[in-house]
Amino acid sequence: MSSPQHTNTPAQKHSSTRTLQHTTALQRGNEERFVTEKIHVSTTINGEAVEFLCDARQSLLELLRDGLSLTGCKEGCNNGNCGACTVMMNHLPVNSCCVLAVEAEDAEIETVEGIAAQGQLHPVQQCFLQGAALQCGICTPGFIVTVKALLEQNPHPTEQEIRFALAGNLCRCTGYDKIIRSVQAAAEILQEAKS
Amino acid sequence: MATIFIPAPLQDLTGGLAEVELEAVSLGEVIARLEARFPGIKDRLCDDDQLSPALQASINHVMTRQMRAEVGPDSEVHFLPAIGGG
Amino acid sequence: MSNVIVQPSSTRPRKYNVIGTRPVRHDGVDKVTGKAIYAADLSLPNMAQGAYLRSPHAHARIISIDTSQAEAMPGVLAVATSADLPDPWDKTEELGEGCINYAHLSGNVLARKKALYRGHAVAAVAATDIHTAQQAARQIKVEYEVLPAVTWVLDAMEEDAPLLHDNLFTQTLGEKPTKPSNIGQHIHFEQGDIEQGFAEADVVIEREYRTETVHQGYIEPHASVALWNEDGRLKIWTATQGSFTVRQQLAELLKIPVSKITVVPCEIGGGFGGKIAVYEPPVAAVLSRKCGRPVKLAMRRDEVFEGTGPTPGSFMRVKMGATKEGRLTAAKAWLAYDAGAFPGGMIGPGSMCVFSCYDIPNATVDGYDVVLNKPKTQAYRAPGATQAALATETVIDEIAVELGIDPVDFRLQNAAKEGTRRVDGPTYPRIGLVETLQALKESEHWNSPLEGPNRGRGVACGFWFNAGLKSSAAANVNDDGTVTLVEGSPDIGGTRTSLAMQLAETLGIAAEEVHPQVVDTDSVGYTDVTGGSRVTFSTGLAAHKAALDIQDQMIKRAAELWECQPDDIQVDAGTYGYNDHKQTFKELAVELSSTGEAIVGRAAVNPQGSTNAFSANIVDVEVDPETGKVKILRFTTAQDAGKAIHPSYVEGQMQGGSVQGIGWALNEEYFYDDRGAMKNASFLDYRMPTSYDVPMIETIIVEVPNPDHPFGVRGVGEVSIVPPPAAITNAIHQATGLRMHHLPISPPRLHQAIAERNGQ
């Protein structure tokens, strides 16, 4: 399953105690215990060097959306259960709502905004369009990122492997059928492009 | 003559009649004529002078809440619960 | 055999150029690249962030609210409670899609004297950032007097049940009650002679059912940005199924004229009926007025579960009788549906749909709308019909088994058709249930064997009305011969394209040459909600008429140009001709743009009939007797679409509704503790189907054209959710021999039933 991979190392470089304390407090909904001292983070987002200041308690999702206006990643649940916030962190899909912004230090982040290159849609995007794999579209960015990651790791997934890899991304509109078919189509196109 | 189907809970006012034939050109007139024959029936169907918001009328498959809605000589009129949709 | 289209020989299909093709949707690129703007994505200069305080109690009197500490916090800009909303008028209004009582709506938006369910909004804060707002909300001190709560529909109907509203008198066409109760409405239908009907039956089956509360589960939480300006104008960007409906609700709740309000519908991340009634827009508006800044108010997921409308849990008793030959003679239903904290749930349509698939000469239906301490229920895709279909379709299955008649044949034998009188009174016009069942019967799925232990196959069918209602459209012909379509139906599932296609078909141009735009309430005529499966039907009709308006103007102008009479001009598939003149729409449009005024088509429609949709399913399941887990092996859904404008998106509606139905059948439910608190307000514990839980959903689109639409369109959005729980329940019976009567048939529930049956 596309369970988010958490790399705590960069955050720990800054202040591991604060980060850990923060995580538990968030769960309790007790943010007021924090002194909000801004933390400086240097990271790479969609190939560009980015620096930002954030609170220890801010999630990567919040930072991307509210801090950097990268609103392509969506908040469906804010606790790791819907996948709408999926971004790539060091080439692995993560639920950005479950990653702290400070963990982006030194990481490579790719969001849905970075997937179409130079005005050219990625085959996954193209296949989602042609396959009518979206209805309301709120889940789509998360799916696009997860699928791209899947096909990079496993260029020939079976239907079951696709379903397993996407099980962390909820879609309430499509019933998944057209999403799965679009992933299969994209896998074929990517394969043809390679050979 | 239009045929008005009387919902079962109103039949205490119509003496058990389930269908009533009457001459009317609009829903408003249907209700007025019913009231003339079966006093009290309007009070059950309407809030002020409008069809109660919990109700709609079906006139030959057309759902309406307009008192002006046209009723033809062969129309079938039903009173139904209002419905929403997702 | 995955997705097929069946045009029954009884219908005469027409040839189209655009309709029936599968163009890429117009808003697609925005949505696959993350550029589409949903309400929560919006950020305005100097925008404040809002957060709610909600009741921790399921039923409590609010003694006092002290906001002083919260207001004193640095960064806090405004606090709102129900005292900031004008006193509501006790007025019920038809809002296109069901009615809303404004006193109730206002009391739901921010609790007044009582908190009626856990999660009921009590106050809200606007602050410079979201964390400050959330912190401040927790500093609001509310003194409650906790009252006994009731969360089960039959308990709430008891004489001595805790009363939610002391001014709620049962609405009924019969004599008005003199005492208040928790029963908001009693519906009663009668047809024929029920005693006589059961006397004629050789087999009579009566069963009781219970279904739990479920949520629409749209992935986008409710969100709005409000800007109440010093000039008294209010502008709201929001996630809604109906921008005009939001405008109307705001005008009533805030007591300001509609002309002062502009509602901008953002892209919407799902609704399924749950984004029609307002929650946060009036609260964001009040906060904005108080702090003089734009305010964003977005819900968290747990707030969506606890504070917005799920759809009713229910208790149902259904009894049906048939002769040996398989003719239904009588049916009786007693239905009690949760309304949630305020009356006006889904019992009306539930009562009308319970027997609507069949021709039954003798029947009675009693339906009760019951208030209790849960969030106010809202529509969810064919609201009220899915619960009712569970009861009817499983009783039908039992009768068919008892009589030894094939379940599809039994349904065909009794299926409603043109002229059948429904139990609630009206007769059907031309409908496609028979054709839908026939298509199912001829499908590869039905004709392939299902083998193996613990496996079973079930079928069921379902009905939903669909709506017509008001829609408006304008269409501007551009200099380059393309057309911009301006409309007001928020696009939840690709309707921009299904409307553009109808316009394109009418004008004889390509779908890609139309640019559909969903615009705000100041920029298009009144348009009812995206709901009731009505957009492709009704707004489609408006698009078609706007195209005809354009065509008329083109003919007149071409006649001037070619110096002939308008009647002399022939139009054929988008080519305008007279003698030697022959021009395509595009050529003519380009020429006309430089020879006179612009060409603007417009239309406003208000079709009133329902378009009567039917759906039927075959489902194969495998039950794990050790765990009670049900695996869906194969699933086919057949549906009468009238005419599929964009077949991919019709299939998408069928597949999406089917999977929601699967979730409803097998996993989804609100768990309450004995104090009325929902225990599973997250996507982890409220378990919706993932891609790993379901197979491909095979579709059969049946096309029995709707006589009331130029292209034969019927609504397709909702009915697909109706049959799945019943079909799955029937399949489980075949797999295990057990008749399950309680949804969801979750692993623990089925496991227990298997254990009890095995005497453990």
Ligand code: FES
């Ligand atoms: S918002 Fe991150 S998983 Fe749902």
Ligand code: FES
């Ligand atoms: S398209 Fe709406 S949630 Fe997936």
